[in-house]
Every structure is written in C-alpha cells, then in structure tokens.
Amino acid sequence: MPSHAPDPTDPSDLADPSDPSDPLARERSHLAASRAALRAMRADVEALDLRDVTANWVNSEALQHQVEERIKALADLADTALFFGRLNYLHAPGAEAVEGTEEERLAAGGGSSDTFYIGRRHVHDADGDPMVIDWRAPVSQPFYQASKKAPMDIALRRRFGYTGGELTAYEDEHLSDPAEAEHSSSLLQAEIERPRVGPMRDIVATIQPEQDEIVRAGIGGTVCVQGAPGTGKTAVGLHRVAYLLYAHRERLARSGTLVIGPNRSFLHYIEQVLPALGELQVAQATVDDLVAHVEVRGTDTAEAARLKGDARMAEVLRRALRSHVTTPAEPCVVVRGSRRWRVPAYELEEIVEELLARNIRYGAARDALPQRIAHAVLVRMEQGGEAPDDRVQDAVARNTAVKATVKAIWPAVHPAKLVLRLLSDADFLAEHADGILDADEQKAVLWAKPARGVKSAKWCAADTVLIDEAADLIERTHSLGHVVLDEAQDLSPMQYRAVGRRCTTGSATILGDLAQGTTPWATASWQEALTHLGKAGAAVEELTQGFRVPREVIAYASRLLPDIAPGLTEATSIREAAGDFAVRQVDPAGLDDAVVAACREALTHEGSIGLVAADARIPVLAERLAAAGLTYLAPGEETSAEARLTLVPATLAKGLEYDYVVLDEPAAVVDGEPDERTGLRRLYVALTRAVSGLTVVHGAGLPERLR
Numbered sequence: 202m203p204s205h206a207p208d209p210t211d212p213s214d215l216a217d218p219s220d221p222s223d224p225l226a227r228e229r230s231h232l233a234a235s236r237a238a239l240r241a242m243r244a245d246v247e248a249l250d251l252r253d254v255t256a257n258w259v260n261s262e263a264l265q266h267q268v269e270e271r272i273k274a275l276a277d278l279a280d281t282a283l284f285f286g287r288l289n290y291l292h293a294p295g296a297e298a299v300e301g302t303e304e305e306r307l308a309a310g311g312g313s314s315d316t317f318y319i320g321r322r323h324v325h326d327a328d329g330d331p332m333v334i335d336w337r338a339p340v341s342q343p344f345y346q347a348s349k350k351a352p353m354d355i356a357l358r359r360r361f362g363y364t365g366g367e368l369t370a371y372e373d374e375h376l377s378d379p380a381e382a383e384h385s386s387s388l389l390q391a392e393i394e395r396p397r398v399g400p401m402r403d404i405v406a407t408i409q410p411e412q413d414e415i416v417r418a419g420i421g422g423t424v425c426v427q428g429a430p431g432t433g434k435t436a437v438g439l440h441r442v443a444y445l446l447y448a449h450r451e452r453l454a455r456s457g458t459l460v461i462g463p464n465r466s467f468l469h470y471i472e473q474v475l476p477a478l479g480e481l482q483v484a485q486a487t488v489d490d491l492v493a494h495v496e497v498r499g500t501d502t503a504e505a506a507r508l509k510g511d512a513r514m515a516e517v518l519r520r521a522l523r524s525h526v527t528t529p530a531e532p533c534v535v536v537r538g539s540r541r542w543r544v545p546a547y548e549l550e551e552i553v554e555e556l557l558a559r560n561i562r563y564g565a566a567r568d569a570l571p572q573r574i575a576h577a578v579l580v581r582m583e584q585g586g587e588a589p590d591d592r593v594q595d596a597v598a599r600n601t602a603v604k605a606t607v608k609a610i611w612p613a614v615h616p617a618k619l620v621l622r623l624l625s626d627a628d629f630l631a632e633h634a635d636g637i638l639d640a641d642e643q644k645a646v647l648w649a650k651p652a653r654g655v656k657s658a659k660w661c662a663a664d665t666v667l668i669d670e671a672a673d674l675i676e677r678t679h680s681l682g683h684v685v686l687d688e689a690q691d692l693s694p695m696q697y698r699a700v701g702r703r704c705t706t707g708s709a710t711i712l713g714d715l716a717q718g719t720t721p722w723a724t725a726s727w728q729e730a731l732t733h734l735g736k737a738g739a740a741v742e743e744l745t746q747g748f749r750v751p752r753e754v755i756a757y758a759s760r761l762l763p764d765i766a767p768g769l770t771e772a773t774s775i776r777e778a779a780g781d782f783a784v785r786q787v788d789p790a791g792l793d794d795a796v797v798a799a800c801r802e803a804l805t806h807e808g809s810i811g812l813v814a815a816d817a818r819i820p821v822l823a824e825r826l827a828a829a830g831l832t833y834l835a836p837g838e839e840t841s842a843e844a845r846l847t848l849v850p851a852t853l854a855k856g857l858e859y860d861y862v863v864l865d866e867p868a869a870v871v872d873g874e875p876d877e878r879t880g881l882r883r884l885y886v887a888l889t890r891a892v893s894g895l896t897v898v899h900g901a902g903l904p905e906r907l908r
C-alpha cells in the first residue's frame with residue numbers, strides 16, 4: 202500500500218500548508234479547520250442563554266444539565282485524533298446516510314458531497330456542512346467494511362497516522378481501481394502493535410470487518426460472541442454500546458444501558474473506553490452488584506454454591522413463595538353503616554384460583570386482591586338495591602375486614618426472609634424441593650447453622666442471587682434497553698436468570714470464552730447460557746482473529762485446549778511482531794529470585810508489566826518485590842510511565858492485559874483451583890494476558906501438555 206509519511210530529517214519532505222499540491226498539507230489544514238469548527242460549535246453552546254427559553258426552575262435545571270453534557274461532548278481532546286480516516290465515494294450518498302439524527306442531517310445539508318472524514322464525533326462548519334462524520338453514521342460504514350471484492354461505492358479509503366497529536370502520515374486504498382492489488386495496512390498494524398500503558402483504549406480507528414458486523418448488529422436481537430483470548434470481545438461489546446446509543450439514542454436514554462464485568466479491577470480497566478467515545482451515561486456493574494440485596498459475609502463450599510446456582514432453585518423458590526397463598530377458610534364480612542356484606546369462603550377461593558392462574562407476580566396479585574373482594578361486595582350491594590360507585594369500591598377495598606382477609610390468604614412476603622427460611626428450615630426446604638433436589642442436595646444447600654434473622658445471617662454470594670430471584674417473583678425487576686455481559690462463561694444458571702430479567706424488554710450482547718470458564722458452574726455451551734438468559738434464539742458468532750497475544754504464546758497456551766474446551770477453534774494472531782517468549786526452569790529454592798529478575802528484565806521494555814501468580818503466592822512475591830525495591834500496583838490501578846509493574850493474582854487476571862507478562866509457577870496456579878480442569882483453565886487465562894512478551898518461570902514441573 203502506498204504510505205505517505207514525511208521524513209522529518211528532510212526539510213523538503215515536511216508538509217507545507219501553503220502548498221495546495223501537497224496532500225498531507227491539505228489534510229492538516231482540514232484538521233486545523235475542523236478543530237476550529239469544533240471550537241465554534243462549543244462556543245455556540247456555551248453562549249446559549251437559557252433564561253429566555255426556560256419558563257420554570259425544573260426545566261432550566263434539566264436544560265442546563267443537557268447543555269453541560271453537550272459542552273463536555275464537544276471538547277477537543279488534544280491526545281485523540283479528531284478524524285482518523287477519509288472516504289471518497291464514487292457517487293454522493295443520500296442525506297439519510299450522512300448522519301443519524303434529523304438535526305444533524307439538516308445541519309449536514311446532506312447528499313451534496315462525496316468526500317467524508319471519519320472521526321469520533323460529528324463536526325460541522327458555520328454553514329452546517331459536515332467536516333467530520335461520526336464513525337457510527339451509515340456513511341462511515343464502508344471505512345470498516347469495504348474491500349476490493351465489495352468496494353461499497355468507495356473510490357478511495359484513506360487512513361491517517363498521528364504522532365503525538367500531529368497528523369504525520371496517510372495510507373490510501375483505491376478500492377474501485379481494478380489495477381491496484383489488495384494489501385494490508387501498515388498504519389493498522391502499527392496501531393495493533395502499539396505498546397500498552399494505562400487503561401483500555403478505544404479501537405474506533407481499526408475495527409475489523411467481522412467485529413464491525415457485531416458492533417452494528419440491530420438493537421432488536423441478542424448477539425452472543427464466543428472468542429478466544431484477545432480477539433476483541435470486550436472492545437467489540439463497548440463499541441456496540443456506543444453504536445446503539447448513537448443509532449437509538451432516545452429509546453436507550455429512556456430505558457438505560459448497562460455493562461456487566463467480572464470484578465472491580467476489570468471495570469476500572471475498561472471504564473475510560475465509553476467516555477472516550479463520547480458516551481457518559483452507561484452504567485457498569487458486576488453481577489454481585491446487581492443482586493446486592495444483603496451484605497455478603499460468608500463463603501459457600503463449591504458444591505453448595507453450584508447447587509444454589511442451579512436453575513432448579515428457581516422452581517423451589519416459586520413453590521415456596523406460592524405456598525404462602527392459603528385456601529380461604531373464613532368468609533369476609535364487611536360492615537358498612539347498618540348493613541353487613543358477606544363474601545363466602547368458596548367465592549374467595551374462586552378469586553384466589555383465578556389470580557393464581559393468571560401467572561402474574563405475587564405482589565401484583567396481592568395488590569389486586571382487595572379490589573376483587575370489594576367488587577364481590579359491590580355486586581352484593583347492587584343486588585341489595587344500593588347504587589354504589591367506584592369510590593365505594595375503593596373504600597371497601599381499604600376496609601379492615603378486607604385487609605385482614607388479604608393478610609390471611611395472601612400475606613406479604615419478604616424475599617430475603619423467604620430465602621433465609623429455605624436455607625435454615627430443613628422441613629420447609631424438603632416440602633418445596635420435593636422431587637427437585639434429592640436428600641443429599643438439600644443437605645448441601647442448607648446452612649450448617651440456621652440463621653436467626655436477615656441482618657445477622659451469614660449470607661453467601663449465591664444466596665443473594667436466590668434473593669434476587671425471589672424478589673422478581675414478588676415484583677417485576679426493572680428491565681433495561683440493552684445489557685452487555687462480558688466474561689459471560691462464568692455465570693451460574695441463576696446468575697444468567699438475574700441478568701436476563703434485567704433485559705426482558707431489551708436486548709443483550711453476551712461475550713465470553715468457554716475455555717476461560719473458571720467457576721465450578723461455568724457454562725458448557727452458549728445455547729444453555731442463552732436459554733437461562735431468556736434469549737434462546739440468539740445467534741452465536743465466533744471471533745478467532747487475535748489482536749493481543751503473540752503467535753508463539755497463543756500456540757503454547759492453545760496446547761491446553763483439548764483438555765479444557767475440546768472443539769473450540771484455536772485463535773490466530775494478527776500481530777506481526779513475533780514477541781518474546783521464554784520458559785525458564787529454575788531450582789525451586791531460587792524461584793522467587795528468578796521471578797524478581799524476570800520482572801527487572803521485563804521493565805527494561807516499554808509498556809506495562811504484569812507479574813501473574815497463584816493467589817497463594819501473592820504475599821511472598823509482594824514481599825520479594827518490595828525487598829528488591831520494585832514498586833508495584835494492584836490490578837485495576839492505573840499504570841503510568843512511572844509505575845508500570847502490576848502484581849496480579851491469577852483469579853483477577855481475566856480480561857486484563859500487559860505488554861510483558863511474567864508468569865510465576867504454573868503448577869501453583871493449577872493447584873489453586875478445586876479441580877484440574879478449572880486449574881488448567883485458570884492457567885490458560887494467565888498465559889494469554891501478554892501483548893509483547895511472556896516469561897514463564899517454574900521450579901515445579903509443568904502440566905503435561907506444556908512439557
């Protein structure tokens with residue numbers, strides 16, 4: 202590909218803005234003009250006088266907030282390129298393709314131009330003509346999708362290269378020119394190979410065609426992505442949120458969007474990506490955050506946690522809740538003035554049966570019951586010659602006799618108390634788990650020491666998911682417009698249900714890798730996971746092109762695949778740099794010193810360094826690093842040029858990446874898990890965190906497949 206980068210040592214090669222025949226100079230002046238236009242757009246918003254347009258205080262507050270958000274969104278960030286690509290169409294596309302929103306389309310004038318600069322946000326000049334087009338607009342799509350085979354009406358695709366905020370290079374593809382051969386992009390390659398520091402960054406300039414298809418998939422359906430380590434699942438999920446917010450801004454502003462990640466460190470690592478794409482309104486949480494109904498202070502055995510996470514528990518809970526509804530034994534007698542109205546028990550029973558059959562939430566049915574009873578009273582009043590109206594029905598519904606009847610036959614249930622009883626009371630559990638859990642399973646689920654109350658109980662993480670299920674049986678959980686679930690392979694069926702009920706009326710993006718499942722309940726298949734999520738029909742896509750891990754390293758890690766996830770496709774690596782890869786066997790007594798030495802070596806390279814070790818090894822290694830005078834961070838703490846070494850417990854490594862990784866004692870990582878398969882999966886995660894180099898240091902023997 203023809204690449205145009207000036208040689209800074211040659212003065213004649215530097216762009217001359219006054220020379221209209223120098224294409225780089227012209228692109229730079231378009232950049233300068235776009236920057237000026239963005240500043241003007243910002244100044245326009247800042248100059249808005251809200252006093253004239255807002256009649257009252259509430260309006261003015263809301264509007265002021267909107268304006269402030271808009272000003273933030275229009276900031277010109279010095280270190281991010283305002284545009285990174287350009288498209289020349291053969292024919293000018295229609296106005297509707299230029300921008301997504303009506304105002305911007307009108308502002309863009311639309312349809313008249315065939316040249317578009319593609320960037321992170323829309324910028325227009327004083328006349329409303331577009332200077333930079335949002336990467337998410339339909340007109341930008343060929344930047345990601347067009348190829349020589351399918352040029353999508355594109356004559357020229359240009360990619361820009363930046364050095365420290367300066368536009369310094371560009372690269373052209375003449376997609377409709379049959380004489381030009383297809384070639385790979387060196388700017389793209391450079392971007393992929395760039396050393397990592399700090400939190401995760403956006404990939405908006407280099408999204409690949411198969412990724413773009415997932416990013417732009419319609420909001421109506423749920424998409425599930427299976428992808429080997431480093432294939433860009435997290436990146437794709439975050440860009441998909443940004444895309445959906447652009448294409449369906451109003452709908453999602455009302456209903457909300459949520460990104461779910463495995464732990465706090467991971468959420469810290471990814472939290473900058475969406476703001477960099479101009480999206481500030483997306484909530485981020487772990488599954489535990491979603492179901493935090495009570496404080497978690499206990500830990501289950503793996504077996505108990507697995508059983509509590511089993512989907513069968515949903516039926517146990519449903520039965521236990523329903524058991525609170527009792528057959529009315531007494532009539533309901535309402536006294537009004539001098540008259541008494543009696544709804545007999547058999548009629549109350551009919552009402553209850555009817556409500557049960559309607560399959561509505563327990564709480565909604567309970568709320569409806571007083572009105573149903575009142576209605577039965579009203580019918581009798583009419584038969585008795587009275588002419589009661591709606592107000593009378595309301596009054597009867599609030600009558601103490603009606604309230605007492607409701608309390609007796611359909612009592613209020615507190616979700617945590619319901620779960621507490623199930624886990625504490627063997628007879629209650631046996632009654633409702635009959636035919637669902639066998640005796641041993643019931644025993645495993647029961648707490649060793651029954652709890653006295655919700656506050657004092659030693660709740661475990663899996664219990665809170667049960668409470669969440671119970672809460673949803675009583676009152677419908679609020680559903681969001683779109684949910685992204687990352688590292689989805691690790692959830693239990695009950696956790697999938699908890700996530701699923703948060704997007705019953707919306708859609709979801711499910712991202713994960715079956716080979717990286719490290720919980721005892723990790724899912725065996727995406728079909729199963731999707732069924733528990735309530736999205737059974739969703740399409741499963743596979744990403745196999747790896748952007749992170751060097752070829753030799755991914756090949757080494759993939760040797761574990763037959764043991765940990767037979768049938769999965771091994772990832773390829775699109776990194777050209779071979780990467781450093783070493784496996785060092787040392788005398789067990791000298792292991793710690795060898796690890797510290799490997800960290801020192803890694804620190805001679807540019808970028809971030811991760812020392813990954815079994816959780817049990819962390820205290821010893823922390824001490825050794827400190828004694829050696831090496832400062833280190835915890836995962837999720839931001840790496841910087843001064844602090845580049847992170848000490849990573851293997852259980853927190855998932856989803857993270859470091860330029861150079863030192864992996865301490867693989868056998869200890871495997872032994873840190875309750876069974877061998879989980880141990881090898883944990884090791885697979887640890888082996889696949891490196892971008893530029895991996896050094897494995899071991900004193901004990903390696904797992905068989907890695908020997």
Ligand SMILES: Nc1ncnc2c1ncn2[C@@H]1O[C@H](COP(=O)(O)OP(=O)(O)OP(=O)(O)O)[C@@H](O)[C@H]1O
Nearest residue numbers: 404407408409430431432433434435436748749856
């Ligand atoms: N199209 C792309 N262009 C440039 N970099 C990319 C691209 N896609 C992914 N990357 C980079 O590759 C790395 C891995 O991406 P990401 O963390 O999203 O992968 P993942 O599939 O979620 O990995 P894991 O399974 O290990 O969690 C990140 O640094 C990401 O920015």
